[in-house]
Amino acid sequence: MRFLKRLVPDIYLALILIFIYLPIVVLIVFSFNALPKSFIWGGFTLKNYVSLFSGSDGTGILDSLLETLKVAAIASVVSTLIGVMSSLGIAYLNKKMQGLVMTMTYVPNVMPDLVTGISFMLLFSFLGVQKSEFTLIMSHIALCVPFAILSISPKIKQMDKSLTEAAMDLGATGFQTLRLVIIPEIMPGILSSLMLTFTLSVDDYLISNFNVDSSIQTLPMMIYSMAKLGVNPKMNALTTLIFLVVFILMVLSNMSSFKKTNNNKVKR
Amino acid sequence: MVAELKSKIKVMPLHAFVMIFAALFSFASIFIPMFQLFVQYVPVRNYSLFTLILSPYYQSKIRSGTVDLNFQSFAAGTFVVTIVLAVAALTLSVSFPFYADSKGKKKVGYFSVLALFVARIVVHAATLSGMVSEQMINSNNLTPERLYVVQGFAGNLLTIVVFIGAVAALYGGLGLRMNYKLFAYPYIVWIVLFTILPLILIFFRAFFKQAAGGGYEFTTAGFKILFANKTVTTTFYGFKVTLQEYFSIFLRSFDYAVWTTIGCLVLGYPVAYILASRAKKAHSSGSRLLLLFVLPMWMNTMLRTYAWRAFFSETGVLNTMLTSMNLVDAPILFLKNEILADIVTKLVMTNDFLPFMILPIYSVLVKIDGSLSEASLDLGANRIQTFTKVIFPLSFPGVISGIQMVFMPSLTYYMIPDILNEGSKTTIGNTVQNFILNESSTYNQAGNVLSLLLLIFVLITMGILRGQDKDAGSGGMAL
Numbered sequence: 001m002r003f004l005k006r007l008v009p010d011i012y013l014a015l016i017l018i019f020i021y022l023p024i025v026v027l028i029v030f031s032f033n034a035l036p037k038s039f040i041w042g043g044f045t046l047k048n049y050v051s052l053f054s055g056s057d058g059t060g061i062l063d064s065l066l067e068t069l070k071v072a073a074i075a076s077v078v079s080t081l082i083g084v085m086s087s088l089g090i091a092y093l094n095k096k097m098q099g100l101v102m103t104m105t106y107v108p109n110v111m112p113d114l115v116t117g118i119s120f121m122l123l124f125s126f127l128g129v130q131k132s133e134f135t136l137i138m139s140h141i142a143l144c145v146p147f148a149i150l151s152i153s154p155k156i157k158q159m160d161k162s163l164t165e166a167a168m169d170l171g172a173t174g175f176q177t178l179r180l181v182i183i184p185e186i187m188p189g190i191l192s193s194l195m196l197t198f199t200l201s202v203d204d205y206l207i208s209n210f211n212v213d214s215s216i217q218t219l220p221m222m223i224y225s226m227a228k229l230g231v232n233p234k235m236n237a238l239t240t241l242i243f244l245v246v247f248i249l250m251v252l253s254n255m256s257s258f259k260k261t262n263n264n265k266v267k268r
Numbered sequence: 269m270v271a272e273l274k275s276k277i278k279v280m281p282l283h284a285f286v287m288i289f290a291a292l293f294s295f296a297s298i299f300i301p302m303f304q305l306f307v308q309y310v311p312v313r314n315y316s317l318f319t320l321i322l323s324p325y326y327q328s329k330i331r332s333g334t335v336d337l338n339f340q341s342f343a344a345g346t347f348v349v350t351i352v353l354a355v356a357a358l359t360l361s362v363s364f365p366f367y368a369d370s371k372g373k374k375k376v377g378y379f380s381v382l383a384l385f386v387a388r389i390v391v392h393a394a395t396l397s398g399m400v401s402e403q404m405i406n407s408n409n410l411t412p413e414r415l416y417v418v419q420g421f422a423g424n425l426l427t428i429v430v431f432i433g434a435v436a437a438l439y440g441g442l443g444l445r446m447n448y449k450l451f452a453y454p455y456i457v458w459i460v461l462f463t464i465l466p467l468i469l470i471f472f473r474a475f476f477k478q479a480a481g482g483g484y485e486f487t488t489a490g491f492k493i494l495f496a497n498k499t500v501t502t503t504f505y506g507f508k509v510t511l512q513e514y515f516s517i518f519l520r521s522f523d524y525a526v527w528t529t530i531g532c533l534v535l536g537y538p539v540a541y542i543l544a545s546r547a548k549k550a551h552s553s554g555s556r557l558l559l560l561f562v563l564p565m566w567m568n569t570m571l572r573t574y575a576w577r578a579f580f581s582e583t584g585v586l587n588t589m590l591t592s593m594n595l596v597d598a599p600i601l602f603l604k605n606e607i608l609a610d611i612v613t614k615l616v617m618t619n620d621f622l623p624f625m626i627l628p629i630y631s632v633l634v635k636i637d638g639s640l641s642e643a644s645l646d647l648g649a650n651r652i653q654t655f656t657k658v659i660f661p662l663s664f665p666g667v668i669s670g671i672q673m674v675f676m677p678s679l680t681y682y683m684i685p686d687i688l689n690e691g692s693k694t695t696i697g698n699t700v701q702n703f704i705l706n707e708s709s710t711y712n713q714a715g716n717v718l719s720l721l722l723l724i725f726v727l728i729t730m731g732i733l734r735g736q737d738k739d740a741g742s743g744g745m746a747l
């Protein structure tokens with residue numbers, strides 16, 4: 001009886017995991033489906049994967065993948081840079097200003113994406129900027145900056161301020177202090193900000209939808225237009241590959257961090 | 269002499285180098301093609317200022333014949349002004365080591381370079397807008413939309429580099445020491461531009477529309493559409509009800525969002541609790557398991573929803589399994605039956621938002637000191653009392669930010685009901701999107717009004733949630 005009681009949490013976790021991974025399993029299985037755009041199983045095939053890499057196939061899936069990755073890479077790097085600078089600045093403001101600025105950082109964070117997208121669209125039309133790739137990238141950066149600041153500024157708060165003072169006293173210039181003391185200290189925050197903003201940008205549909213002209217289609221936009229008529233199994237194949245890459249990266253990074261903690265234990 | 273110069277260069281501050289680099293680039297850009305000429309939406313030629321002065325006449329074959337363009341008077345003027353500005357800036361900044369000793373001279377140097385940089389950008393913008401003259405358009409029988417110049421990648425780069433150089437010159441000119449506080453001010457400008465201004469615009473555009481002759485005029489057209497006295501009959505939980513058109517849409521979205529939040533809380537809290545207690549007992553086993561729960565966030569939501577449709581559809585996985593095991597005679601219409609479709613939609617939405625509930629609750633639970641529950645148990649409380657009186661109140665900030673992260677997006681995230689029900693269930697997100705992207709300006713107006721109402725609703729809900737707990741939100745950033 002006791003033994004069974006101890007198993008209950010495990011069974012619960014397993015059930016929830018099955019619930020979460022069920023659609024992903026269905027998706028992966030259907031990426032091997034021979035019938036196009038169908039829920040009906042038509043036999044096993046690898047042709048979805050093969051044709052994905054055989055160059056242009058007329059569907060433009062690879063083009064929009066590249067576009068999405070490009071936008072996400074620019075948006076995550078730029079917003080993290082802005083995030084590092086701004087959260088450093090915010091930490092040195094007086095208390096009252098700090099509270100005000102942080103509140104204004106929270107506001108876009110809780111606004112629904114739909115309203116954010118519309119507000120950026122109104123902003124661009126107010127400023128007289130035509131919808132283009134530029135507005136797409138700008139809106140993604142503007143979306144990501146608050147998230148970057150919210151993941152970096154706790155790390156700056158945790159940082160020992162006497163470290164920077166010591167560095168300055170010992171003759172380091174402001175830039176050297178930033179490069180040699182502050183950046184290494186807040187590195188975990190920077191990495192998580194990069195990851196978070198990249199994910200936000202890659203997965204975003206609502207904001208892109210309002211801020212781009214019809215010549216550019218990001219992957220989520222393509223998926224949404226497909227999902228109504230029937231998704232090309234190539235898309236399933238592509239997503240399966242992306243999922244595998246993320247999964248392997250996760251496992252690898254986890255293994256290396258596991259090794260590190262073990263080493264630390266040995267040293268102590 | 270050379271040794272002296274070397275030692276002077278060695279102690280030059282970083283911003284002086286940045287300034288010199290910007291001046292160099294601004295000079296070199298005279299020879300880099302950065303203006304792209306478009307005739308009838310087709311890029312026909314890349315120009316630099318230098319090539320423009322070499323060949324001010326240009327004849328191009330296009331589909332509908334040829335166009336003759338004459339940049340002659342224009343090219344000479346801008347070329348001279350630009351080259352004077354660029355050379356002056358370059359000379360002044362390269363000779364920086366020679367006058368760096370005197371404080372007064374240094375200041376003058378910095379500020380004149382700054383002025384030259386600003387002038388360079390102004391002239392660049394003027395060049396861009398003035399390159400195609402009205403006379404050129406008229407003599408080629410084209411419209412301004414069919415004959416225009418844009419700046420290419422090199423032009424964008426020039427703007428950015430010169431801007432950075434101007435900032436560096438200003439920094440040196442004001443004699444600022446590296447003070448991190450300075451970094452906050454550009455961000456305050458950023459907030460004004462990308463947070464406050466858009467909010468004001470949403471508010472403004474709900475009441476004002478663009479007038480025909482330019483400018484804005486007051487209108488209530490949007491409100492009239494939204495609150496029109498038009499009723500529709502819909503089914504809620506199997507009951508037929510007649511409601512105002514947009515109120516019924518709002519009610520449905522609200523219904524979905526509330527049940528999604530409840531579902532996530534009920535399913536997610538135990539997960540976070542179990543994982544957190546594991547993480548406390550054995551180091552990092554809980555956090556590694558947590559990754560498994562977070563991983564699906566990297567898989568596109570809409571594809572997952574589509575997979576759910578494949579799972580529940582008439583000929584889908586579940587029905588195939590049920591019929592092959594002889595559990596049902598005819599396939600169950602999960603997505604066609606009103607009541608079942610609603611339940612399935614809520615289930616799928618719960619599935620999608622579950623990680624957003626687990627993460628903040630976990631990050632709060634894992635920080636709670638284990639000795640607190642031990643103390644409570646020692647003092648005679650049973651396990652249930654310990655949970656309701658000690659653990660749950662302490663984890664409340666996590667619950668609040670979890671609700672915030674699930675309820676707000678699920679209210680407007682229309683893609684899931686849309687894909688699952690093949691467009692037969694309209695939610696508030698759909699409505700806003702259709703209004704905004706509509707051709708008719710009255711419907712756009714209604715979209716603006718609706719997004720304003722949505723924003724007010726969200727901010728009020730936020731305020732109520734925040735009022736419950738001051739520390740809420742900090743847990744949400746565990747991501």
